[in-house]
Amino acid sequence: MATCTGCSLLCEDIEAALENGALSHVKNLCRKGHGHFQAAFTERTVPMIDGQQVDLDRAIAKAAEILRNARSPLLYGWSNSTLEAQAAGIKLAEKLGATIDDTSSFCQGILMERILSGKIPTCTLDDVRNYADTSIFWGSDPSSSHPRHLSRFSYYPRGEKRQKSYEEERTCIAVDVRKSATAKLCSNYYFRVAPGGDGEFLEAILAVLDGKIPRVGDKKKMIEFGSILKKTEWGAIFPGLGMIYSLQDKMELFERLLAKLNEITTFKVIPMVGHYNMRGFNELMREKTGFINRVSFKGGARAHGPEHSVVAAARTCDAALVIGSDPLSALPFGTARALARLPLIAIDPRRSMTTDAAKVVIPSALSGLEAGGTAARMDGVRIKFEPIIDTQLLSDEQIITRIMEAI
Amino acid sequence: MADVVEVTIVTVRDIFQDEAGRKSRFSDEYKNLSALIILDKQDLIRLKAKDGQRLLVKNDVGSIVVAARTSEDDAHPGIAFMYNSPWSNQLVSDNVCESSIPGFKSIKATLSAAETNITQITEIQARMQS
Ligand code: SF4
Numbered sequence: 017m018a019t020c021t022g023c024s025l026l027c028e029d030i031e032a033a034l035e036n037g038a039l040s041h042v043k044n045l046c047r048k049g050h051g052h053f054q055a056a057f058t059e060r061t062v063p064m065i066d067g068q069q070v071d072l073d074r075a076i077a078k079a080a081e082i083l084r085n086a087r088s089p090l091l092y093g094w095s096n097s098t099l100e101a102q103a104a105g106i107k108l109a110e111k112l113g114a115t116i117d118d119t120s121s122f123c124q125g126i127l128m129e130r131i132l133s134g135k136i137p138t139c140t141l142d143d144v145r146n147y148a149d150t151s152i153f154w155g156s157d158p159s160s161s162h163p164r165h166l167s168r169f170s171y172y173p174r175g176e177k178r179q180k181s182y183e184e185e186r187t188c189i190a191v192d193v194r195k196s197a198t199a200k201l202c203s204n205y206y207f208r209v210a211p212g213g214d215g216e217f218l219e220a221i222l223a224v225l226d227g228k229i230p231r232v233g234d235k236k237k238m239i240e241f242g243s244i245l246k247k248t249e250w251g252a253i254f255p256g257l258g259m260i261y262s263l264q265d266k267m268e269l270f271e272r273l274l275a276k277l278n279e280i281t282t283f284k285v286i287p288m289v290g291h292y293n294m295r296g297f298n299e300l301m302r303e304k305t306g307f308i309n310r311v312s313f314k315g316g317a318r319a320h321g322p323e324h325s326v327v328a329a330a331r332t333c334d335a336a337l338v339i340g341s342d343p344l345s346a347l348p349f350g351t352a353r354a355l356a357r358l359p360l361i362a363i364d365p366r367r368s369m370t371t372d373a374a375k376v377v378i379p380s381a382l383s384g385l386e387a388g389g390t391a392a393r394m395d396g397v398r399i400k401f402e403p404i405i406d407t408q409l410l411s412d413e414q415i416i417t418r419i420m421e422a423i
Numbered sequence: 424m425a426d427v428v429e430v431t432i433v434t435v436r437d438i439f440q441d442e443a444g445r446k447s448r449f450s451d452e453y454k455n456l457s458a459l460i461i462l463d464k465q466d467l468i469r470l471k472a473k474d475g476q477r478l479l480v481k482n483d484v485g486s487i488v489v490a491a492r493t494s495e496d497d498a499h500p501g502i503a504f505m506y507n508s509p510w511s512n513q514l515v516s517d518n519v520c521e522s523s524i525p526g527f528k529s530i531k532a533t534l535s536a537a538e539t540n541i542t543q544i545t546e547i548q549a550r551m552q553s
Binding site for chain 2: 050344
């Protein structure tokens with residue numbers, strides 16, 4: 017049995033058979049996971065310096081030289097690496113006095129910080145499967161981002177206390193700016209918000225829960241929403257980037273909603289983390305530094321703040337190591353261009369816009385398929401996996417360790 | 424076509440585009456599923472544009488040429504959707520506040536007829552090196 021690292025559900029029930037170096041048969045993968053597995057067989061990277069293929073030792077030595085000579089290096093990525101690789105990365109950042117950040121700084125970080133510090137109540141996905149009668153997808157669209165979420169945990173399964181499942185016992189609700197694939201599935205329970213309007217929407221629900229008439233939105237719909245929440249026995253909210261980007265500094269309103277709901281009934285929150293081990297990085301960083309991301313170890317200190325986010329640090333650092341991530345494709349053009357102009361080291365199993373622009377490319381084994389390790393699922397449950405394909409390629413952890421030794 | 428139409432672009436996810444990007448960022452399949460903008464019917468009428476037509480999407484940050492696609496959703500005039508990709512990121516400012524979050528879901532831009540072809544990923548790569 018293999019584990020899919022295509023998203024933070026880390027499905028552990030994947031059957032995959034190989035023949036002549038290609039997948040001949042797979043079972044239980046969703047479309048996204050299938051793309052992820054197929055990717056192992058195309059566009060693989062080779063060790064490169066300045067666009068020329070070199071041997072691996074030279075690429076590692078060059079990466080070490082760039083980092084050793086940098087005054088303010090940035091180590092970025094990490095959300096697609098195992099906990100073991102992340103721990104090695106944090107050590108490397110300390111050793112170099114570098115800035116370290118991951119994808120959470122511009123996605124789920126502001127919510128994850130509240131989850132890990134206990135300000136917002138959370139639970140496991142197994143609790144959701146066993147107990148939840150209401151699942152709310154708020155600014156998230158699992159049918160696109162976490163395709164097996166509804167079938168494994170939140171809507172279709174027959175859980176311990178939910179044997180009658182979606183036919184009778186479970187309700188799923190979508191709150192979104194558009195009628196996403198998930199919102200279509202929720203049909204009557206789709207609530208549209210205006211872009212950036214999640215704060216107003218939250219205020220309206222809080223008013224309804226207090227027995228008041230909401231001042232904004234479709235009053236009838238808001239009252240209907242409030243009454244579903246009140247009737248819920250055990251509810252789960254799954255916020256996506258739609259909600260987080262919209263709320264940002266109004267996240268306190270969401271905390272208030274959870275506090276209010278938990279006076280009436282039980283409601284828990286699981287952030288819809290995208291990358292397979294973003295949460296793992298946040299947990300490790302919190303354990304080691306007190307902060308979940310955006311930390312600089314410059315001068316032996318532990319400085320934290322927006323100036324140490326990848327978006328800001330891309331402009332101030334003088335070299336960058338990017339691991340398992342493609343910021344040149346995923347970040348705003350200005351940030352991507354700033355990174356592209358740096359001496360850039362890319363550690364990645366596959367070709368990307370970042371590896372194309374990198375001075376040094378170091379190929380790595382694909383986690384789950386070619387490299388084992390441990391990762392934190394979106395709900396924090398630790399999943400250990402073994403590789404199913406033999407490879408000579410080094411894992412992220414081995415590469416970081418080799419770079420550290422060379423430094 | 425009308426001269427220019429202003430929209431707010433919200434970036435979203437799509438499983439088909441995601442899968443194509445996982446297989447290859449450099450494929451035509453990924454480009455065809457990324458270099459597009461989903462518009463409300465009224466906005467297409469205002470632009471006198473048809474489904475599939477090339478549009479120049481422009482703001483202070485950058486510009487791209489993408490294909491128009493008619494939205495199947497309930498009416499949302501003035502709001503457009505793009506799948507998150509290097510194309511949409513050409514229009515996202517890296518000026519961020521305390522939260523460190525760029526405005527991926529609130530991109531103000533203008534739409535007009537395009538004189539050139541759909542922006543290629545190689546053009547985006549060249550812009551990064553320029
Ligand atoms: S839901 Fe996520 S982890 Fe599960 S098979 Fe699909 S991509 Fe892989």
